[in-house]
Amino acid sequence: MKILKILLAFTLAFEQLLFPVAGLFAQSSPSADRNFTQDLQGPGGDEGGPILDSESDSPPPSTMPQGQMPGSPIESVQIGGIPKDAPMYEEAEAVSPLERKIGPIRLKGAPLSTFLDVVSAQSKVNFIITEGLEAKTITVFLRKTTVREALELLLRVKGLTYQRIGKSQTYVVQKRSANMPNLITKIYTLNYIPLIPIGSIGEEIASITAQDVSSGQSNQGGGGPSGGEQKEGESKESPIAIINIVRSVLSKKNGKLEVDPRTNTLIVTDVPEVFPQVEQIISELDKKAPQILIEAQIVEINTDRMNELGIEWGGSRGEMAYFAGPARLTDYGLRPGFFSGDQWKKFFPKTTDISDSAGSSGSSGESGASSVDPIFSTGQQSSKGVYYGVFSLAQLQAIFRALISKGEGRYLGKPKIVAMNNKTALISISKDAAMGTQSTVSSAGGASGSQSTGVERRRIGLVLKVTPQVNKEGYITMIVQPSYSDAVASAITVQGQAIFDPVSRGASTMVRVKNGQTVVIGGMLSSTESKTVKKVPLLGYIPIIGWLFTSVSSRRTNTDLVIFITPTILVD
Numbered sequence: 001m002k003i004l005k006i007l008l009a010f011t012l013a014f015e016q017l018l019f020p021v022a023g024l025f026a027q028s029s030p031s032a033d034r035n036f037t038q039d040l041q042g043p044g045g046d047e048g049g050p051i052l053d054s055e056s057d058s059p060p061p062s063t064m065p066q067g068q069m070p071g072s073p074i075e076s077v078q079i080g081g082i083p084k085d086a087p088m089y090e091e092a093e094a095v096s097p098l099e100r101k102i103g104p105i106r107l108k109g110a111p112l113s114t115f116l117d118v119v120s121a122q123s124k125v126n127f128i129i130t131e132g133l134e135a136k137t138i139t140v141f142l143r144k145t146t147v148r149e150a151l152e153l154l155l156r157v158k159g160l161t162y163q164r165i166g167k168s169q170t171y172v173v174q175k176r177s178a179n180m181p182n183l184i185t186k187i188y189t190l191n192y193i194p195l196i197p198i199g200s201i202g203e204e205i206a207s208i209t210a211q212d213v214s215s216g217q218s219n220q221g222g223g224g225p226s227g228g229e230q231k232e233g234e235s236k237e238s239p240i241a242i243i244n245i246v247r248s249v250l251s252k253k254n255g256k257l258e259v260d261p262r263t264n265t266l267i268v269t270d271v272p273e274v275f276p277q278v279e280q281i282i283s284e285l286d287k288k289a290p291q292i293l294i295e296a297q298i299v300e301i302n303t304d305r306m307n308e309l310g311i312e313w314g315g316s317r318g319e320m321a322y323f324a325g326p327a328r329l330t331d332y333g334l335r336p337g338f339f340s341g342d343q344w345k346k347f348f349p350k351t352t353d354i355s356d357s358a359g360s361s362g363s364s365g366e367s368g369a370s371s372v373d374p375i376f377s378t379g380q381q382s383s384k385g386v387y388y389g390v391f392s393l394a395q396l397q398a399i400f401r402a403l404i405s406k407g408e409g410r411y412l413g414k415p416k417i418v419a420m421n422n423k424t425a426l427i428s429i430s431k432d433a434a435m436g437t438q439s440t441v442s443s444a445g446g447a448s449g450s451q452s453t454g455v456e457r458r459r460i461g462l463v464l465k466v467t468p469q470v471n472k473e474g475y476i477t478m479i480v481q482p483s484y485s486d487a488v489a490s491a492i493t494v495q496g497q498a499i500f501d502p503v504s505r506g507a508s509t510m511v512r513v514k515n516g517q518t519v520v521i522g523g524m525l526s527s528t529e530s531k532t533v534k535k536v537p538l539l540g541y542i543p544i545i546g547w548l549f550t551s552v553s554s555r556r557t558n559t560d561l562v563i564f565i566t567p568t569i570l571v572d
Contacts, residue, residue: 097125097169098148105142105150112136115154116173123147126170133160133173156182156272181254185269188279190242190286195261197239198423242266242285249277289421290569292468292476295414296427297564300484302409303557308401310551313536319395324377326389351385401551415464418570422469430461433487436499458502460485468567474515476567481508482521484561488528505561515569524561530554 102122107115115138116127125147136158142150151162151171161176176182238244240259246266247257255270268278314320330348337343373379380388419425438456467479483506490501505524513519535541536549 096148097123098151099146100125101144102147102150103142103144105140107141108139109137110139112138112158112173115140119147119150124169126168127162128165128170128172130172130174133175152184182271183254183269184272184275185267186275186278188266188268188282190264190266190282192288193240193242193264193286195240195243195259195264195266242282245281245285246278249281250274288572290470291418291420292470293416293418293568293570294425294466294468295416295566295568296464296466297566298411298413298415298429298462298464299562299564300411301558301560301562302407302411303559304405304407304409304555305557306403306405306553306555308403308551308553310401310534311548312399312401312534312551313549314397315395318534318536320393321396322390322392322394324390327377327387328385348385351383399551401553413462419466419468422467424465424467427464427466428461430459430463430485432457433460433500435487435502436494437497458485458487460487460502464563466565466567470569474569475512476515476569477510477512478519478565478567479508479510480519480521480563480565482506482524482561482563484524486526486559513567516566518564518566520562520564522560522562526559527557529556 100123102119105115105118105122107118111134113129113134116129119125120127138154138158140150140154155162155173159176160173162171162173164171238247243257243259243266246268247255250257250268250270251274255274256268258267259265260267266282268275270278328348332338332344332347335343335349376387377389378387382388413429415427415429417425417427434455435458436456437453439451439453441451462482462484464483465479465481469477471477483504485502485504487500488503490499493499503526505526507521507524509521511519531552531554534551534553535546539549540546542549
């Protein structure tokens with residue numbers, strides 16, 4: 001056993017002595033130099049770069065677009081290897097030369113020209129170094145990356161910059177200006193956040209309903225001053241939340257943010273230290289939001305009940321009889337000879353003096369004998385110039401009423417709408433109803449004014465607003481705001497014309513339900529009851545027999561509105 005232990009210790013010591021010696025022989029091996037040089041120069045001929053040797057080892061392409069140096073020109077279309085200007089409607093270059101893969105690169109204390117030579121050999125990109133930069137040394141250990149990342153990371157450390165020449169694959173490497181800030185520009189394409197401004201609820205209601213033409217009701221859907229009133233020097237607040245959030249993390253001096261709604265992209269220009277935070281914000285917020293199908297069932301039940309019982313005497317206003325006395329013309333105090341003769345003795349004119357007008361008056365009276373004039377009574381004139389009076393009992397009537405009527409109406413609507421998470425869905429069923437007439441008097445320069453008469457309208461109907469929010473457990477929190485408005489006849493009239501009063505009913509609540517459950521909103525009940533009693537004076541108040549001279553009319557109207565809302569989460 002002692003001999004075995006001695007042999008084992010001797011073997012371990014000998015193995016530790018051989019490893020350094022083997023490393024020295026490997027570094028001085030010509031084959032190792034050839035492999036290292038081949039890694040630096042890349043494969044020759046038509047073979048791809050080192051990164052393309054194994055498809056499985058290549059990392060997936062980054063979902064975040066890479067930045068482009070300021071002042072870099074737009075890449076052109078390459079056809080057959082010959083540069084060609086891109087036409088107006090032809091797509092630009094699909095992949096920039098700077099997006100080509102390179103690596104591995106291992107250099108220590110090498111000149112800048114050597115580093116660019118290695119990059120050019122692996123990516124087929126040409127570089128021109130300005131005078132005075134050849135002596136700059138660089139140490140780099142890169143595995144697999146792109147030309148853009150290598151240039152931006154390494155040249156930025158050395159205070160250098162690069163710019164493309166025209167639409168070629170040649171880039172000029174030069175020294176960055178001392179007063180020029182180190183800015184880069186990156187383009188971020190948003191997948192789920194729209195860069196289109198979303199209007200307010202008032203603007204959405206105005207866009208889906210008819211224009212309100214009532215006086216003083218101009219632009220009800222507006223909601224504040226327009227964006228064009230922004231004064232110079234003030235911070236411009238965007239209606240899109242993601243833009244305001246990204247702007248809050250940019251540097252105040254150099255940070256710039258532009259939006260391209262057509263491609264739904266953000267163009268950010270700032271110092272490199274800001275972009276990690278910008279990318280984190282975009283990756284956290286630009287996520288797929290769930291969609292909710294909202295099914296609403298609206299039921300409105302109208303119940304109308306009317307009872308009429310009793311005996312109604314006379315006309316609609318209780319008329320029993322009508323008497324209009326006789327009448328005669330007089331010109332006392334105005335006839336000729338009243339002050340100088342004896343005509344003052346006669347109160348009425350002579351019959352012969354009014355006989356000429358009797359015929360015309362009588363003819364008009366005959367045509368209107370059925371009507372009673374408050375001055376000439378029936379219009380019939382006697383030979384003595386007296387207009388006959390009238391005593392009429394035509395209104396003396398008794399109407400026995402025994403009627404019970406009952407009506408019921410039901411309105412049923414089943415609208416459906418799909419809404420995004422935390423986005424208000426709007427359902428409107430309305431009309432512009434005439435409430436009454438309005439008159440407008442306009443005058444100019446003291447001249448007589450002109451009067452125009454129009455109709456005042458008010459929007460009535462049903463408006464349902466639902467804002468859903470989905471949580472991780474599958475529950476849906478909703479803000480439900482139904483409102484219903486109607487027009488009822490007013491008890492007063494204006495210049496003999498009927499007018500209407502607007503009546504509104506509504507509710508606002510926040511509820512939490514499971515996916516597919518139904519929420520019921522009810523209790524928006526409107527009840528109207530009226531009762532009219534008509535009695536004959538004195539006789540209607542006599543006990544027992546008073547009901548023979550009494551008529552009772554009662555009417556009750558009930559309107560109940562019930563809304564059923566069922567939210568369902570849509571699964572992609």
